[in-house]
Amino acid sequence: MAKRITAISNHKGGVGKTTTAASMGAALASMGYKVLLVDLDAQANLTSSLLQNEEQERTTYNALKEQTSLPIVEVKENLWLTPSSLDLAGIELELSGAVSREYILKDLLEEVSPNYDFIFLDCPPSLSLLAVNAFVASTDVIIPLTAEALPSNGLTMIQNVMNATRKRLNPTLTLSGIIITRWEGSNLNKMIEEALRDNFGDVVYSTKIRKNVALAEAPLAKQDIFAYSKENSRRGESNGSKDYQALTEEYLQKIGIK
Numbered sequence: 506m507a508k509r510i511t512a513i514s515n516h517k518g519g520v521g522k523t524t525t526a527a528s529m530g531a532a533l534a535s536m537g538y539k540v541l542l543v544d545l546d547a548q549a550n551l552t553s554s555l556l557q558n559e560e561q562e563r564t565t566y567n568a569l570k571e572q573t574s575l576p577i578v579e580v581k582e583n584l585w586l587t588p589s590s591l592d593l594a595g596i597e598l599e600l601s602g603a604v605s606r607e608y609i610l611k612d613l614l615e616e617v618s619p620n621y622d623f624i625f626l627d628c629p630p631s632l633s634l635l636a637v638n639a640f641v642a643s644t645d646v647i648i649p650l651t652a653e654a655l656p657s658n659g660l661t662m663i664q665n666v667m668n669a670t671r672k673r674l675n676p677t678l679t680l681s682g683i684i685i686t687r688w689e690g691s692n693l694n695k696m697i698e699e700a701l702r703d704n705f706g707d708v709v710y711s712t713k714i715r716k717n718v719a720l721a722e723a724p725l726a727k728q729d730i731f732a733y734s735k736e737n738s739r740r741g742e743s744n745g746s747k748d749y750q751a752l753t754e755e756y757l758q759k760i761g762i763k
Contacts, residue, residue, distance in 0.1 A: 507541075507618040507619075507621045507622060507623060507624045508622050508623060508760075508762065509623050509624070509644050509645060509760060510614060510618065510623075510624040510626070510642055510643045510644050510645075511623070511624070511626065511643060511644065511645050511646070511647055511681065512626045512628055512636075512639040512640055512642075512643040512645075512646045512647070513525050513526050513625060513626065513627055513628060513646075513647050513648075513649065514628040514639065514640075514646055514647075514648060515628075515630065515648055515649060515650055515659065515663065516630060516631050516632045516636075516659060517630060517650070517659055518630035519630075519651070520649045520650050520651050520686060520687075521649040521651070521684070521686035521687065521714060522546075522627055522628065522630070522649055523546070523550045523551045523554065523724075524686075524714075524720055524724075524730075525647065525649050525684060525686070525714075525749075526542055526551055526625045526626075526627040527542065527551060527554060527555060527724075527729050527730070528720075528729060528730045528731075528745070528746075528749035528752075528753075529625060529749065529752065529753050529756065530542045530584055530623070530625050530729075531581075531729035531730070531731050531732070532731065532749055532750055532752075532753035533583075533622070533623055533753060534581065534582065534583035534584035535583075535731060536753075537583065538583060538622040538623055539583050539585075539620065539621045539622045539623075540583060540584050540585070540621060540622065540625070541577065541585045541586070541587065541617065541621045541623075541624045541625075542555075542580075542584070542585070542586045542587070542624075542625050542627065543565065543575070543587040543614075543624065543625070543626045543627065544564075544565060544586065544587060544588055544589035544627050545589065545610075545626055545627055545628050545629055545635050545636075545638075545639060546589055546593070546627055546628065546629045546630070547589065547590070547591055547592070547593035547594035547596075547629065548589075548629075549564075549588065549589040549590055549591065549593075550627075550724070551586070551589070551627045552564075552586065552588040552589050552590075553724070553727075554723070554724030554727060555580050555586055555727060555728075555729065556578060556580065556586065556588060556727065557727055561576065561578065561588045561590070562576075563576035564576060564587075564589050564590040564592065564593070565587055565588070565589050565590075565593060566589070566590055566592040566593040566596055567592075568587070568613055569593075569596055569600065569609055569613070569638075570596060570599055570600070572603075572609055572612070572613070574613065574616060574617075575587045575614070575616070575617060576588065577617065581729075581732075584729075585621075593635075596634075596635065597634045597635065600634060606634065606638075607634070607637050607638060607641050607674055608638075608641055608674075609638060610626075610635075610638035610639060610641070610642045611638070611641050611642035614642050626639045626642065626643060632662060632663065632666045636666065637666065637670060637674075640666065640667060640670040640674075640675060640678055641670060641674045641675045641678075642675075643675070643678060644677065644678070644679070645678065645680065645681035645760075646663075646667060646678065646679070646680050646681065647681055647682050647683075647684060647756075648660065648663060648680070648682070648683045648684070649683075649684040649686050649714075650683065650684070650685065650686065651685070651686050651687045652685050652686075652687070652688060652693070652694040652697040652698055652701075652713075653687070653693065653694075653697070660683070660705075664680070667680065680708060681756075681759060681760060682708060682709070682710050682756065682759060683701060683705055683708055683709045683710065684710050684712075684713075684714060684752065685697075685698060685701070685709070685710070685713045685714065686713075686714040687714065687715075687716045688713040688714060688715045688716060689715070689716050698713070710752060710755055710756075710759075711755060712748060712751045712752040712755050713748070714745070714748045714749065714752065715744045715745070715748055717743055717744040717745035717748075719733060719734055719737070719738075719743035719744070719745045719746070720743075720745040722737075723745075730743065730745045730746045730749055731746050731749075731750075734746040
């Protein structure tokens with residue numbers, strides 16, 4: 506069984522879910538851990554940002570619909586990906602009558618989880634059946650959010666879904682952290698950070714992910730932030746790679762592995 510199966514979730518788009526999945530996965534892989542990323546978003550941004558060949562014969566859509574094994578593609582040493590496709594947009598309707606439909610992903614992951622140390626689920630920007638499947642299959646949830654508008658209402662919605670999932674479907678699910686992304690150090694950023702820490706305490710990661718052009722450029726080059734920074738920076742580092750390395754190390758400390 507994997508040490509952790511972590512859902513990276515926020516019902517709002519553009520907050521850094523995909524970047525966080527790709528970056529933390531790559532950081533852990535570079536440390537020698539075996540990592541599987543699962544793209545659960547019909548936009549398939551995680552797939553397009555890491556695979557040279559985005560068009561895959563089988564995707565998460567096929568696995569969920571047919572309830573057959575997850576397709577797994579090697580990205581680099583110690584890092585693998587289950588790709589997504591636009592077909593996934595219709596999966597909720599197709600699964601509406603399925604027996605125990607909330608457990609489909611959990612069952613699929615149980616087949617492969619012994620092969621990996623960590624599994625990250627890149628969730629869609631909604632609190633839908635796919636998100637519930639991710640919560641049921643996971644040990645914990647990470648919520649990335651931008652410090653650009655007071656996020657308390659959105660966090661309350663996610664927590665309500667998590668609480669319902671915990672009560673009925675997965676009693677051991679935990680919130681392992683809130684990540685502040687696209688940090689610029691403005692007065693608004695600082696006010697929101699203070700409000701988050703007042704409300705959630707040390708659940709909010711100390712490491713903040715600074716706004717950094719390399720984080721936007723890396724997916725266009727179909728590379729993770731570390732590979733991209735190494736090729737495009739004199740020092741082999743960018744603020745994005747430094748922040749995600751620090752975040753991953755904090756994550757390991759938080760879950761008691763490092």
